[in-house]
Amino acid sequence: MEIEQLEKVASQVRRDIVRMVHGCQSGHPGGSLGCTELLVALYFERMKLNEKDGKPVFDMNGTGEDLFFLSNGHISPVWYSTLARRGYFPVSELATFRKLDSRLQGHPTTHEHLEGIRIASGSLGQGLSVALGAATAKKLNNDKGIVYVLMGDGEQQEGQVWEAATFAPHHEVDNLIAFIDLNGQQIDGPTVKVMNNRDLGKKYEAFGWEVISIEEGNDMAAVHKGLYEAKSRLGHGRPIMVLLHTGMGFGVDFMMGSHKWHGVAPNDEQLAAALAQLDETLGDY
Amino acid sequence: MKKYTFTEKKDTRSGFGAGMHVLGQQNPDVVALCADLVGSLKLEPFIKENPERFIQCGISEANMIGLSAGLTIGGKIPFATTFANFATGRVYDQIRQSVAYSNKNVKICASHAGLTLGEDGATHQILEDIGMMKMLPGMTVINPCDYNQTKAATIAIAEHDGPVYLRFGRPVIPIFTDPDQKFEIGKAWMVNEGTDVSIFATGHMVWEAIQAGELLEAEGINAEIINIHTIKPLDEEAVLKSVEKTGCAVSAEEHNRIGGLGDSIAQVLIKNKLVPQEYVAVNDSFGESGTPAQLMEKYGLTAKDIVAAAKRAIARK
Numbered sequence: 001m002e003i004e005q006l007e008k009v010a011s012q013v014r015r016d017i018v019r020m021v022h023g024c025q026s027g028h029p030g031g032s033l034g035c036t037e038l039l040v041a042l043y044f045e046r047m048k049l050n051e052k053d054g055k056p057v058f059d060m061n062g063t064g065e066d067l068f069f070l071s072n073g074h075i076s077p078v079w080y081s082t083l084a085r086r087g088y089f090p091v092s093e094l095a096t097f098r099k100l101d102s103r104l105q106g107h108p109t110t111h112e113h114l115e116g117i118r119i120a121s122g123s124l125g126q127g128l129s130v131a132l133g134a135a136t137a138k139k140l141n142n143d144k145g146i147v148y149v150l151m152g153d154g155e156q157q158e159g160q161v162w163e164a165a166t167f168a169p170h171h172e173v174d175n176l177i178a179f180i181d182l183n184g185q186q187i188d189g190p191t192v193k194v195m196n197n198r199d200l201g202k203k204y205e206a207f208g209w210e211v212i213s214i215e216e217g218n219d220m221a222a223v224h225k226g227l228y229e230a231k232s233r234l235g236h237g238r239p240i241m242v243l244l245h246t247g248m249g250f251g252v253d254f255m256m257g258s259h260k261w262h263g264v265a266p267n268d269e270q271l272a273a274a275l276a277q278l279d280e281t282l283g284d285y
Numbered sequence: 286m287k288k289y290t291f292t293e294k295k296d297t298r299s300g301f302g303a304g305m306h307v308l309g310q311q312n313p314d315v316v317a318l319c320a321d322l323v324g325s326l327k328l329e330p331f332i333k334e335n336p337e338r339f340i341q342c343g344i345s346e347a348n349m350i351g352l353s354a355g356l357t358i359g360g361k362i363p364f365a366t367t368f369a370n371f372a373t374g375r376v377y378d379q380i381r382q383s384v385a386y387s388n389k390n391v392k393i394c395a396s397h398a399g400l401t402l403g404e405d406g407a408t409h410q411i412l413e414d415i416g417m418m419k420m421l422p423g424m425t426v427i428n429p430c431d432y433n434q435t436k437a438a439t440i441a442i443a444e445h446d447g448p449v450y451l452r453f454g455r456p457v458i459p460i461f462t463d464p465d466q467k468f469e470i471g472k473a474w475m476v477n478e479g480t481d482v483s484i485f486a487t488g489h490m491v492w493e494a495i496q497a498g499e500l501l502e503a504e505g506i507n508a509e510i511i512n513i514h515t516i517k518p519l520d521e522e523a524v525l526k527s528v529e530k531t532g533c534a535v536s537a538e539e540h541n542r543i544g545g546l547g548d549s550i551a552q553v554l555i556k557n558k559l560v561p562q563e564y565v566a567v568n569d570s571f572g573e574s575g576t577p578a579q580l581m582e583k584y585g586l587t588a589k590d591i592v593a594a595a596k597r598a599i600a601r602k
Contacts, residue, residue: 141360
């Protein structure tokens, strides 16, 4: 898909995000908006997905296809919207987000059998371990698919992340690409103030990872290029870490760059202001 | 009283190792993971024959649970192994979210459970693990009673689709069950039919219950002994059928009295048939260093304690 087309999808995904969060008056718009380019580029361009008649076919094992895991599960709106727009489930279902009897739980789950989701996440720090397990299974199965996993930067404060970070190079898991959403914000404020992670790139390098950066994580062309670069480095005995520099709340001016929109829903007026900044490219749900 | 004899004593963890050895040869999807306790879990035969299907995790139990959940996504059947303390309490949230809630086909296999771990003391003697694991929706909880039953259970859980907690231990104890037994998850095993009191025992306490049955018989009391190897799902029918006949119950477990087998039995009795029940269990405390036998004595987990509990239960009828 051309960059321009990917950007159009991203605009619609952003509309979906703010509308979903507004619709239930809860959820996490900030991180979701910041990771829109990544998820759209992955699902609409980079990932090899099992398809039938142009639509993705979901099965839990994901044999022969690439897999994506979302470790920072609170940014579920961007994942749900991307999955729906990609054809995993009807876009109309986005209206049920966080409501009773919905498959679109506040944080992603497998419990309600939503197509595209392979593990529950939300309690932070677990996704990298799960992704490493799935990548190891692919190796055991001689399956050439790639495993992608996204984590938050605040999430790097969890100890389990570093257990997994130690494991991956030791066992030469080189069919995995991990991302850290470096938006510099967490619930209680800027990450450098709450708990300074310092130089995550150097840390992962010291642990034995191959580290690359995407400096403009909200520029579709830059994300596209970075993903290509990350993939080219696979298969050489080292796991790949991509430091994805994003802006929390990107695309909605009053939400940008502040931790205040981590987990707050817009009111009617704010929704209107947000939607005015985002083109309806694929039709609202 | 049915006669139980033994010619050999072995640890239940060795039964696990033997079961894994068989699984390694029979089921190509089985993968073993361990957090730096390969010798303690008796995994050497599996690893020797299937080095590519063994994953050394180092001292990183949380990561091991996540890895196991991920491995199922490629159709693997991971057996995550370590001491019971580190397999449950340390990683409860990882099990809860990535395994139980996500309904992953992970087998959590835990050795050195309970007081009989011995000299290492209370930091390692978990007495809360059955409670934690049975509270998780969808989790199967199994605590077999000897080497042969642990081996059979290990092989059986590979065939069961869903998360399982398999609990076993360190001390050498008599081997008194059939080496060729077919292990049926959720089906209690009638050890001895009796009429005066129902003794429901799990794990190492089953042998103590058999000895208690003999002591009771000498006093003219006819005890029914049932091995509850599967604590969840509990064989409620077997429990009720037994107490219908005997009119009172004793539960025996190497676990805190709060949240273990006794409470599971009590729930069944409260709902269906009110009969007196006595607990043989650790009385809401931590353990301490000592030999397994000393600890079982001090914390009230011997045949003698089961006899006393049985008499109390009968007196309350």
